[in-house]
Amino acid sequence: MIKSKIKEIVDHCFSEGVRLGHWTEAAGGRYTIEVPKREGQGDFSTNFAMVAAGVDKRKPRDLAVPFAELLGSQPMIDRVEIAGPGFINLFINKAIWATVLAPIYEQDERFGSSDTGGGRRVLVEFVSANPTGPLSVGHGRNAVLGDAIARVLAASGYAVQREYYFNDAGRQMRILGESTKARYLELQGFPNTFPEDGYQGDYIYDIARAMITDGGDSFKDAEVTIFKDRAQQAIFADIDATLKRIGIGFDTYFNEHTLYEDGRINEVVETLRARDLVYEKEGATWFKTSEFGQEQDRVIIKGTGEPTYRLPDIAYHCDKFKRGYDWMINVFGSDHIATVPDVMAGIRALGYDDSRITVVLYQFVTLLRDGKQVKMSTRKATFVTVDELVDEVGPDALRFFFLMRKPDNLIEFDLDLAKKQSQENPVFYVQYAHARLCSIERQALEQGIAVDSADQALDRLVEPEEYALLKTLADYPQMVAGAAADLAPHRVIFYLMELAGQFHGFYNKHKVLTADLELTGARLALCGGLKRVFRNGLHLVGLTAPESM
Numbered sequence: 001m002i003k004s005k006i007k008e009i010v011d012h013c014f015s016e017g018v019r020l021g022h023w024t025e026a027a028g029g030r031y032t033i034e035v036p037k038r039e040g041q042g043d044f045s046t047n048f049a050m051v052a053a054g055v056d057k058r059k060p061r062d063l064a065v066p067f068a069e070l071l072g073s074q075p076m077i078d079r080v081e082i083a084g085p086g087f088i089n090l091f092i093n094k095a096i097w098a099t100v101l102a103p104i105y106e107q108d109e110r111f112g113s114s115d116t117g118g119g120r121r122v123l124v125e126f127v128s129a130n131p132t133g134p135l136s137v138g139h140g141r142n143a144v145l146g147d148a149i150a151r152v153l154a155a156s157g158y159a160v161q162r163e164y165y166f167n168d169a170g171r172q173m174r175i176l177g178e179s180t181k182a183r184y185l186e187l188q189g190f191p192n193t194f195p196e197d198g199y200q201g202d203y204i205y206d207i208a209r210a211m212i213t214d215g216g217d218s219f220k221d222a223e224v225t226i227f228k229d230r231a232q233q234a235i236f237a238d239i240d241a242t243l244k245r246i247g248i249g250f251d252t253y254f255n256e257h258t259l260y261e262d263g264r265i266n267e268v269v270e271t272l273r274a275r276d277l278v279y280e281k282e283g284a285t286w287f288k289t290s291e292f293g294q295e296q297d298r299v300i301i302k303g304t305g306e307p308t309y310r311l312p313d314i315a316y317h318c319d320k321f322k323r324g325y326d327w328m329i330n331v332f333g334s335d336h337i338a339t340v341p342d343v344m345a346g347i348r349a350l351g352y353d354d355s356r357i358t359v360v361l362y363q364f365v366t367l368l369r370d371g372k373q374v375k376m377s378t379r380k381a382t383f384v385t386v387d388e389l390v391d392e393v394g395p396d397a398l399r400f401f402f403l404m405r406k407p408d409n410l411i412e413f414d415l416d417l418a419k420k421q422s423q424e425n426p427v428f429y430v431q432y433a434h435a436r437l438c439s440i441e442r443q444a445l446e447q448g449i450a451v452d453s454a455d456q457a458l459d460r461l462v463e464p465e466e467y468a469l470l471k472t473l474a475d476y477p478q479m480v481a482g483a484a485a486d487l488a489p490h491r492v493i494f495y496l497m498e499l500a501g502q503f504h505g506f507y508n509k510h511k512v513l514t515a516d517l518e519l520t521g522a523r524l525a526l527c528g529g530l531k532r533v534f535r536n537g538l539h540l541v542g543l544t545a546p547e548s549m
Contacts, residue, residue: 134239396431496534
């Protein structure tokens with residue numbers, strides 16, 4: 001927005017300097033424009049002189065001086081300062097900041113959206129929890145992170161598809177069936193043997209009871225497959241209901257078993273074999289991952305004939321490529337860190353470009369109550385479920401807290417803090433800013449003062465707190481685009497917390513509704529812009545924007 005205008009000015013001055021013979025064209029496109037982190041270093045800064053000096057073999061300051069003179073002649077620039085060896089700090093005309101309000105009003109809910117993605121097709125695969133039990137808190141972080149990534153990408157012009165990879169094949173599903181059958185037989189007093197590594201938790205009993213309700217003891221001699229299918233259906237229905245509670249849905253579901261039924265697992269093995277990239281040893285089939293940068297080769301088919309997790313994952317990613325996605329994003333827990341390189345090696349071995357795949361790894365979640373870690377075990381299961389967390393703190397707090405940290409940072413989820421109805425609670429702090437802005441507009445209307453217009457005497461906005469708010473509002477579109485490009489939706493939360501802090505500080509120091517109607521109109525215009533950006537930001541990451549609290 002304003003930064004893009006500054007870039008146009010800087011580029012124009014660079015070209016003008018080339019025409020005047022101050023420097024060569026070689027530095028074009030290499031310099032950057034940044035927002036300084038420290039007060040007093042300008043509204044923007046550029047490293048042009050440092051970059052051009054290296055290219056033209058000259059002293060940075062000798063280039064900074066004429067560049068600063070060219071910049072200073074631009075109406076939008078108030079003054080230019082040269083710092084250190086040649087950094088150039090730009091201070092723009094303060095009246096420019098208020099120009100951000102008009103596009104906020106005009107674009108309204110679309111403000112912050114862009115077409116930077118150019119319609120590129122993106123597949124975001126997330127959650128993909130095995131249908132063997134309720135969603136854990138770790139799955140909850142995956143769900144919120146993946147959904148937020150999909151949201152910021154969609155807002156930035158990417159054609160996004162959300163996919164759930166349904167692990168409905170393999171050993172874990174067999175154990176699920178055996179666990180359910182054992183509980184079914186136990187409840188009816190029949191002899192049974194519970195599997196050594198079977199699934200615990202009352203949800204298995206609940207599935208068994210439902211089968212008894214439906215058919216009494218008619219399933220006592222049934223194959224394990226019958227129990228597996230019933231358990232899988234019940235558990236996935238539970239997972240789907242949980243995800244809907246936190247506002248998450250999917251466009252497609254991909255079933256792992258289809259990879260076996262359609263022969264795609266065998267196709268991968270035979271293609272690798274034809275390229276001399278697999279061999280047999282100790283009764284197992286090995287993939288030569290060592291030829292693709294790994295320290296050692298990996299087993300892809302065990303001696304029992306059962307594939308390891310790597311093989312179906314490689315086949316699944318081949319299918320993604322065949323479906324024509326430009327960018328494939330996987331959201332995994334950090335426990336996958338050792339397996340990702342093996343799958344990438346398989347992708348490269350089969351001739352695909354693994355640079356089109358991005359894996360986002362996230363760290364685990366610790367629940368705290370009274371400052372102490374909560375034991376991750378409940379009656380429902382051997383872990384705290386997403387449903388139980390939503391019951392306790394609500395979907396907004398759950399989403400906000402899961403996005404408050406970068407994915408590679410551990411989260412300490414403070415249950416007491418998440419429930420506080422005070423400004424100590426960060427989600428309350430941000431949502432209360434929106435509610436307070438709505439309240440200000442209601443009070444204005446009650447006094448007969450018009451709202452929802454940026455056509456005001458905006459030159460009356462001269463307080464430092466007002467400039468700070470306008471500058472942060474101007475940053476919103478670039479922040480969203482950056483969050484999408486870097487798959488970093490936590491930046492939206494960071495932004496909202498900063499904006500909330502600035503607004504609450506402004507509100508505590510300055511009245512919006514005053515006896516000066518011109519000043520009131522200008523401040524109401526500012527408040528209307530803030531309200532729209534808070535709403536857009538909250539909605540962008542799947543949170544509500546309450547009008548009263």
